[in-house]
Amino acid sequence: MLAKSYPYYLANKAVYANEDLDVTDKYSGDVATRVALADAKVIDEAIAAADASQEALRKMAPYERQAILNHCVKRFEERFEEMALALCIEAGKPIKDARGEVGRLIDTFRVAAEEAVRMNGEVMNLEVAPRARGYSGMYKRVPIGPCSFISPFNFPLNLAAHKIAPALAVGCPFVLKPASRTPIGALIIGEILAETDLPEGAFSILPCSRDGADLFTTDDRLKLLSFTGSPDVGWDLKARAGKKPVVLELGGNAACIVDEDTDDLDDAIERIIFGAFYQSGQSCIGVQRIMVHESLYDRFKADFIKKVADLKMGDPKDEATFIGPMISLSEANRLKGWIDEAQELGGDLLAGGEQDGAMLQATVLENVPPHAQLNTEEAFGPAAILSSFSDFDAALAQVNDSKFGLQAGIFTKDIYKIQKAWDELEVGGVVIGDVPSWRVDNMPYGGVKDSGVGREGIKFAMEDMTELRLLVIRDKNR
The missing domain is CATH 3.40.605.10 (Aldehyde Dehydrogenase; Chain A, domain 1)
Structure with missing residues (x-):
């Protein structure tokens, strides 16, 4: 008390x-x-x-x-x-x-x-x-x-x-x-x-x-x-x-890339669920845009959606709760409006989307158009967008297609791709093998552009x- x-x-x-x-x-x-x-x-x-x-x-x-x-x-x-x-x-x-x-x-x-x-x-x-x-x-x-x-x-x-x-x-x-x-x-x-x-x-x-x-x-x-x-x-x-x-x-609308050489997809899924939805997504480096190589996309999507649906929402004092309330009813209403807008513009709801006061379910969408607010703005809540890619360079360009630039996460083992991402991504930090939401408190932390x-x-x-x-x-x- x-x-x-x-x-x-x-x-x-x-x-x-x-x-x-x-x-x-x-x-x-x-x-x-x-x-x-x-x-x-x-x-x-x-x-x-x-x-x-x-x-x-x-x-x-x-x-x-x-x-x-x-x-x-x-x-x-x-x-x-x-x-x-x-x-x-x-x-x-x-x-x-x-x-x-x-x-x-x-x-x-x-x-x-x-x-x-x-x-x-x-x-x-x-x-x-x-x-x-x-x-x-x-x-x-x-x-x-x-x-x-x-x-x-x-x-x-x-x-x-x-x-x-x-x-x-x-x-x-x-x-x-x-x-x-x-x-x-x-x-x-x-x-x-x-x-x-x-x-x-x-x-x-x-x-x-x-x-x-x-x-x-x-x-x-x-x-x-x-x-x-x-x-x-x-x-x-x-x-x-x-x-x-x-x-x-x-702010930020952090992106995470899962490349084709990712050998432990289960680990990537667990980390991205954490990155997108811990403390109800209210983190400036929360995972908002998830880009998965087309060769892994169907499996990733099926397993990811199942695990998201199993996240417990409720009283934050309950040890088992993963999704608690957003900071206010007005913030929950704002994000729910963006989710609805994304669907009206052609996005497909894969999980969640329901609101109860300041509580908003962990929500996942795909096929969200680039100009939707859920894509361009900072969600700052439990909502994430799935998309697939075939070309790594195009995925990097998609990460950069944002007014924000705080951190990005990449799951890959290719040292050349790691170096290229570090060279080309317009962000303050690149995290390899984990989500952009990872931070330890002695590292330099901050962003570029509107971040x-x-x-x-x-x-x-x-x-x-x-x-x-x-x-x-x-x-x-x-």
């Missing part, structure tokens, strides 16, 4: 405000808890506190920042089941997926703790021409300053962690706006951070309305904006962010949150 109410965190301190945000149990629809809601005045105070704290945070030794991150790891492990249940309730995430996310949260903070003492510079040879004789150089990384973070509803713990943990590792104060539908996970992280001796103002975690959140984007005291969410919102924020660097982790700009993954986020500072020394005796 969740607590009766949760505070926001302003300059490291819990604040129970009068204006509350209702957080619902996404399966029952009942109000599960209430959360303190910050207004523009509070956000301004948080930014001022972050600005004031940056010198003290910068002066913390790397081992001190590492100790704080390790404290978080310990406390996450101690509160593992509590955090998993909170995720299950506030996000409607099946309990097995919720436990998986808590495990990834721990991994993310553990990697950040390791990287906190590894942030190095480099000594440079500057004697590349006669005029540089006697000059040597070196550079180091310094914290960029106060950071603004906006995290999404689908991974309320780990995608907030991918902003918080690297910021702590490099010594950047931050203000975080968690998704209003799923703020509890971030607030529990705040509760644990409040147990540490971070300088006052080092962090604020503030659920708030969109109207009150403009300062997260426009305030010049914030030196970096990192946003994870929808493309429309992300690109608008970037346009209004001013001079500060912006990192955007946005965003910049990379997460602890070391890579730390680079974004730091600036290079050069030192040049002249030896006049040389």
Whole structure:
């Protein structure tokens, strides 16, 4: 069960405000808890506190920042089941997926703790021409300053962690706006951070309305904006962010290719079912477009549809549940409309397609025309499209025929095809022998085209949150 109410965190301190945000149990629809809601005045105070704290945070030794991150790891492990249940309730995430996310949260903070003492510079040879004789150089990384973070509803713990943990590792104060539908996970992280001796103002975690959140984007005291969410919102924020660097982790409609030399089709089917339908398909790297070589298509289709039909849909607290509710009725209605549109345009429904409130069955279609929204947009729900191909190069072109470019998965053993896919696919990452939905938390993660700009993954986020500072020394005796 969740607590009766949760505070926001302003300059490291819990604040129970009068204006509350209702957080619902996404399966029952009942109000599960209430959360303190910050207004523009509070956000301004948080930014001022972050600005004031940056010198003290910068002066913390790397081992001190590492100790704080390790404290978080310990406390996450101690509160593992509590955090998993909170995720299950506030996000409607099946309990097995919720436990998986808590495990990834721990991994993310553990990697950040390791990287906190590894942030190095480099000594440079500057004697590349006669005029540089006697000059040597070196550079180091310094914290960029106060950071603004906006995290999404689908991974309320780990995608907030991918902003918080690297910021702590490099010594950047931050203000975080968690998704209003799923703020509890971030607030529990705040509760644990409040147990540490971070300088006052080092962090604020503030659920708030969109109207009150403009300062997260426009305030010049914030030196970096990192946003994870929808493309429309992300690109608008970037346009209004001013001079500060912006990192955007946005949407996708990820494709997966099953080539003719795939020798373990059962394994490919199991992985693609997971990639398409885990946590009800609400993942930006969820498998949406499945392309199977014509020599394997009929067998793949028959076995895939049978297994999809057997997926258990229901209460996410049930250990056997694979498909839980979508985040809201409106999101389920949107995706159901796209499924209906795909059929009206000539697509054939192979499995699922039925809706019950926010619950939507795992759905598979084929013969969906290229211009259908289910093909061109991000489904962000339990729906996938099957198609066949005869030519590998044509399949690569089909993957690229998208405004998105986050990750792609390919089942093949041909090293030349692997190399060609890596060279030609317009995506941030290519995964061989598995689905594009696979991610481990230290790898560079991000996309191209409408899928965003910049990379997460602890070391890579730390680079974004730091600036290079050069030192040049002249030896006049040389």
